[in-house]
Amino acid sequence: MTMLDHVRRDFPILDQDVNDHPLVYLDSAATSQKPAQVIEAVENYYKQYNSNVHRGVHTLGSHATDGYEGARKKVKKFINASSVKEVIFTRGTTTALNTVAYSYARANLSEGDEILLTKMEHHSNLIPWQQAAKATGATLTYLPLQEDGTIALSDVEAMVNENTKIVAMGHVSNVLGTINPIKEVTDIAHRNGAVMVVDGAQSVPHMKVDVQDLDVDFYAFSAHKMCGPTGVGVLYGKKELLENMEPVEFGGEMIDFVNLYDSTWKELPWKFEGGTPIIAGAIGLGAAIDYLESVGMTQIEKHEHELVQYALEQMNTIDGITIYGPEERAGLVTFNLDDVHPHDLATALDSIGVAVRAGHHCAQPLMKELNVVATARASFYLYNTKNDVDVFVEGLKKAKEFFGDVF
Template sequence: MLNEDVRQQFPILKQQVNENDLVYLDSGATSQKPQQVIDAVSRYYEEYNSNVHRGVHTLGSYATDGYEGAREKVKNFINASSTKEVIFVRGTTTAINTVAYSYGRENLQEGDEIVLTSMEHHSNIIPWQQTAKATGATLKYIPLQEDGTITLDDVRKTITSKTKVVAMMHVSNVLGTINPIKEVTQIAHENGAVIVVDGAQSVPHMKVDMQDLDVDFYAFSAHKMCGPTGVGVLYGKRELLEIMEPVEFGGEMIDFVHLHDSTWKELPWKFEGGTPIIAGAIGLGAAIDFLEEIGMENVEQHEEELIQYALERLQTIEGITIFGPKERAGLVTFNLDDVHPHDLATALDSMGIAVRAGHHCAQPLMRELGVVATARASFYLYNNKEDVDRLVDGLQKTKEYFGDVF
């Protein structure tokens, strides 16, 4: 387990909520930020706030170095082959939409297939629904097993020579399922398809390697990995990004503009129209520095130990239903008999415990599970076993309270 020094670097965790020490168990929605990330963003605004690329003055040079330096950090963090394959976007949703619109609509036609899973976040379903409507392609779904996993046999049966795009999350934000992305990628490529991976719940928690996975596109967000909100990354293989058209047009992304036609900058800038997300990128770079100082292998081990402890403790509660496989990432989704998830989350909040309740932007999966909503506790590197104990104690108290009421 990571030591207490890590937790102490997150100032927000030192407060009380409803007269109780805060237990933050909603990192799947957004993570908290360490002081060095907060300082990096503040330093940009205080010391060298300026636009990038365009100016030759000193502040502009500092800002450009910070912005492009962050791109280099991302490239190394995910082992991309070039910074030209690292596109800064608003987040995972924007990244997937960019691929769906720029690649999908230009390369799909009637009779082609887009393969997904029903565990996908809405941001990896709706863009493909719209692409299918625009192109005449059809959607197919890899079936889920009872424990919320997929099998490679089902992957092989679902992906065919008609499949042109496979879109899949690396880690489920509801079930914690860790999908076999490397193997699915190989099957997709054998059938001539490209694969688009939602890495929002994987990049913050495990080491990912684009060369090893061999994926075509990979999307993730800074705010789930100790970085700022409003910035994320689209990784794409250079040969694919080269043939794709931008989806936003304006300043920054142009080479030459004429009255009746224009040309675009080279990668990665042709996809970054307008003033880019400078402070966000610098904050993401600082978050990567922070995570690498700790070591992603240590983050992953910490969460593995914590989630196994959490599963053991939660299973002692009578009337609890836990969704997802035994081997999972660091989150657990559950329901408590006779207590609506929203009531449950409200009761826990009164004790200073923050969890998520709702459909988690996964309504198709909720229907497959036979529920309207669930509660979710998602852990990160700053959580510890005491947080789990507080959660279990809070659930017991909630169960007793609603039992007395009804």
């Protein structure tokens, strides 16, 4: 039995038929499936030691606190943060990016300042900056895309200047699969006095990320895209920046002393975690990290690279297919078939048990840049196989033939 066979056995949801066909799940960029180890870790919390954290001295409370804070230590090690104080649990990537845009940006931006983005950003790394710009008088500027969907460092050098205060960029595009040169962009940003904010939703699940090596100032990601539960994610921030930021939610847990007319906040990381935290989610994230590390992030990245290259080779044999993004990419392929709407294509594939995503993928400005209304996307993860790709490609061919006959 190969390592891959063992991995697939860990995901109970994959062992089912959809529309009388074996499930082929190719939508992991939207959300990944969960291994039994993660499901059991969350279930065990609720069954064995469900309790609130930090407050109680009883046994269940202590056990829950150990699980919650133990997960923070796992995250620190997984992304190589320098301190657990730099690991903030959030509801996900969106909340993490909004926290930076609201707490850091609004306090540090003013009229004439610039926020530099790319045209491939997910809405979660675009709309918060629009709102921050409106609130402060700052302006948004956009790096142009090359024909293959990459950015040029020469453009970064040319556009980052003394007015640039924030550079915000996805590590991996959820549409194009582009892997952006974050370390090099961060260096340019820092040389000009700007802060680097990275959307890592599509990178942390699929490759080894070292935030100290990248030297980024803020880095956000979600558990549900990396075999963990929904509703929990992480904001990494450099300690010196987080310490000077105000919380965005106020209430229990995040306070130190409360008086009738004023209050003070706990130290990092808890001042950003108001209310009862996402205890089960964090414990599930910790279990997901354990699982991914048991497989090996290098092994996962290698497997996905082989799968996506195989998929590209097979897809390029189909007449009338347009594939978006660079040749060297992360483990996803976004595409269109001539004369077939992406939603119709996704429905046709679903009829044979193949799950893909169709739509604008929360990247409407990029769709306009590509001159399309919508696209279809197949995304791969550690549990996918070449057989999955074969079934998917055969489905594309049948759909093309069917819709060709119809029209």
